[in-house]
Structures are given as C-alpha cells and as structure tokens.
Amino acid sequence: MTHVPTAAPFDPATATIAVVTYNRSGLLTRLLTSIVAMDPKPGHVVVIDNASTDDTADVVESFRDGLGDTELIYRRMETNTGGSGGFSEGMRVAYDLGSQWIWLMDDDVEVLPDGLARMGKWAPRFKSIQGRRYDYDGSEFYWQYRVAEPLAIPIPFAPAAFDESGFKPMNSGCFEGMFIHRDIVRQIGLPDPRFFIYWDDQTYGWLASRKTPSVIVDEFVLRRTREIKQWDMGIRHMNASSNAYRYYIMRNRAHIKQYYRALHVYNPILFGLGTTLTFGKELIRLVFVERTVRGTSNLFRGLRDGRKIAKDASWRPMPPLEAATTQG
Incomplete structure (x- = not known):
C-alpha cells in the first residue's frame, strides 16, 4: 500500500x-x-x-x-x-x-x-x-x-x-x-x-x-x-438573479475564454456551446424563477461587451505572486 x-x-x-x-x-x-x-x-x-x-x-x-x-x-x-x-x-x-x-x-x-x-x-x-x-x-x-x-x-x-x-x-x-x-x-x-x-x-x-x-x-x-427566491426542481433548486448578474454572467465568458486561450485549453466550438447553454439557462431562470422575460437585454449587452474583451490583445492572466515578488 x-x-x-x-x-x-x-x-x-x-x-x-x-x-x-x-x-x-x-x-x-x-x-x-x-x-x-x-x-x-x-x-x-x-x-x-x-x-x-x-x-x-x-x-x-x-x-x-x-x-x-x-x-x-x-x-x-x-x-x-x-x-x-x-x-x-x-x-x-x-x-x-x-x-x-x-x-x-x-x-x-x-x-x-x-x-x-x-x-x-x-x-x-x-x-x-x-x-x-x-x-x-x-x-x-x-x-x-x-x-x-x-x-x-x-x-x-x-x-x-x-x-x-x-x-x-x-x-x-x-x-x-x-x-x-x-x-x-x-x-x-x-x-x-x-x-x-x-x-x-x-x-x-x-x-x-x-x-x-x-x-x-x-x-x-x-x-x-x-x-x-428559488425554483424547486425536485433534487435541485434554481435561484433568482438580477440584471447585473445577467450582464456579467455573459460578459465574463470572455474573461474565461482569455484564460483558456492563455492555458491552451480553448476549443471554440465546445466553449461556444457552453456560452449558448449559459444563455439558455438564464432565459429559463427569467421565465420560471422570476416569472418575466424582461432582462434579456442585459444578456445581449453582456455578450456585446464580452466581444471587446475577447479581442483585447493586451489581456493577460493574473500573475503568480512569486513572479510579482521576483520582479519587485
């Protein structure tokens, strides 16, 4: 052993x-x-x-x-x-x-x-x-x-x-x-x-x-x-959200994309599928938890602003602290 x-x-x-x-x-x-x-x-x-x-x-x-x-x-x-x-x-x-x-x-x-x-x-x-x-x-x-x-x-x-x-x-x-x-x-x-x-x-x-x-x-x-506020799905729950969360959940997919690119694990087709599923989940959350369709504009706005982040050639991951200490 x-x-x-x-x-x-x-x-x-x-x-x-x-x-x-x-x-x-x-x-x-x-x-x-x-x-x-x-x-x-x-x-x-x-x-x-x-x-x-x-x-x-x-x-x-x-x-x-x-x-x-x-x-x-x-x-x-x-x-x-x-x-x-x-x-x-x-x-x-x-x-x-x-x-x-x-x-x-x-x-x-x-x-x-x-x-x-x-x-x-x-x-x-x-x-x-x-x-x-x-x-x-x-x-x-x-x-x-x-x-x-x-x-x-x-x-x-x-x-x-x-x-x-x-x-x-x-x-x-x-x-x-x-x-x-x-x-x-x-x-x-x-x-x-x-x-x-x-x-x-x-x-x-x-x-x-x-x-x-x-x-x-x-x-x-x-x-x-x-x-x-939650939607009881039986074995799981889905929580209510907010317009701010709807915006950032879509926008920040671009930051994840940049991390994936930097670490060489990015697959555009599969990552895009994940983004589509995330968008769909937020629509379901709006309808079944919050009983409304208002708020979808924040999802689209997040996607739009995320595209700018994804195209930013100067984007870098957060540096390791050991590197920061060495440079300091």
Whole structure:
C-alpha cells in the first residue's frame, strides 16, 4: 500500500478568514457574531468593505474586543469593486499577513462553531478545500463542484453523495467558503478583479485544481443566512438573479475564454456551446424563477461587451505572486 505523505498538523492561528461585505451590516453582524463563538478561532479576520454607505464600519469596530487573540483588520475600498475585487483584496491582505490558510466567505453566511476545526482536519492532506453549507432553511445546500472544462460550465447533476473517503475531487471553487493554502495562491495569483461578479470563483477554483488536488469534503461548516427566491426542481433548486448578474454572467465568458486561450485549453466550438447553454439557462431562470422575460437585454449587452474583451490583445492572466515578488 502506497504511503501518502501528509503535512504538519493544522494550526488555527495560521488561518485568516477574509470576508467581503457591501451595505449588509445586519448580515455582517450575524457572521461576526458566529466568528466570536468559534472554537478554535483563526489568527486573523479581514473584512473588506466595498464602499458601503451604511453603518458597516461601526459594526466591525464593535466586534474588535470580542475576538480575543484574533486580530481584526478592516479595509474600506474607495469604490465598489464587486465581489471579485473584494476577494482579490481580501486574499492580498491575508497573504501579506503571512497566513498559511485563507478562508473566503461572503457576508451572508454564519460559521458553525467547529467549522475551522473541521476544515483544518483536511489541511494536512489537501491545499484547496471546499466545505459544505446548510441553506437558509436548514436543508443541505447543493453546490455544483464539477466543471465541464471544454464548455466552462458547471455540471448540474454531479453526484451529491459522499463515499467513505469523506471527500470528492472538484475542479471548481466558490468564494462562499473556499479554504486555500498560500502555496496555491502564490502560484496562481490573486482572484481576478476584472470579473466584478460571477464566474470569478469558478475560474479561480479551476486554476487551483490545475496545481493541486482540489476537493469538497463532507463537513458542514457554514450556514447561509439570506433567503433567496428559488425554483424547486425536485433534487435541485434554481435561484433568482438580477440584471447585473445577467450582464456579467455573459460578459465574463470572455474573461474565461482569455484564460483558456492563455492555458491552451480553448476549443471554440465546445466553449461556444457552453456560452449558448449559459444563455439558455438564464432565459429559463427569467421565465420560471422570476416569472418575466424582461432582462434579456442585459444578456445581449453582456455578450456585446464580452466581444471587446475577447479581442483585447493586451489581456493577460493574473500573475503568480512569486513572479510579482521576483520582479519587485
């Protein structure tokens, strides 16, 4: 039997939770309250505020004394950089702190008290890990952890059940709970802020899976705290969206295309099929979840602006941090 070497035991103090928030101080309060109750706690909590206009800064400050030995770092962006820009900055701050592990999350989740211990259990074996989440109503939230690489779209019916190993290989990522080691961040660089929203975490997780075995583990570590309108499809749900999401989901296909070209995995026919399927899925979402056909113009506008990105000869992937350090 082949012996698989493992890393040193996980030290919670080497982990940083990086949170991105925007004008949702009520939800942020619930998340920070859950972090206070964690055992163990991380070494740092980084809150990236995407230029909120509510009382977010005051809320963050009110938790500073309650975190014990955990250092709380607050960064307010000058403008709203979207989830992509926020997570890129959160990752940068955490990396610069020397964090060995970076745990990314939105402001609309709570951490379960033993969440970090559960993730840390897998840290000696893997360097790109996704835990499981409970949905708003307490049900098990299903996340599409596999990507059909040639199409660059999630596989909607990848098996949900786990075997005795307790993990499943993944080639995607979700910033609502991504747990990633600094070695992988160093190699693939920071999340790409050019996405603004949508496809950024899938792409980042895909990039990570090209460098290290990436897994989703059978550990419930987060609970979603925001109710989202859904269409119940039986074994799966389809969430409501917004005009902004409709625009970026189509526009950002061009950024994925550029990454595929740079990494020599781009097949124009299959990638185009993936874009067509994405467009069709968004039409279905409009009709069956939101009960309207208004909003289709945002899909076409996203495709139009994406063509400009796809033709940009100066486009480059996010640089590895090791290269940036060498150049600096």
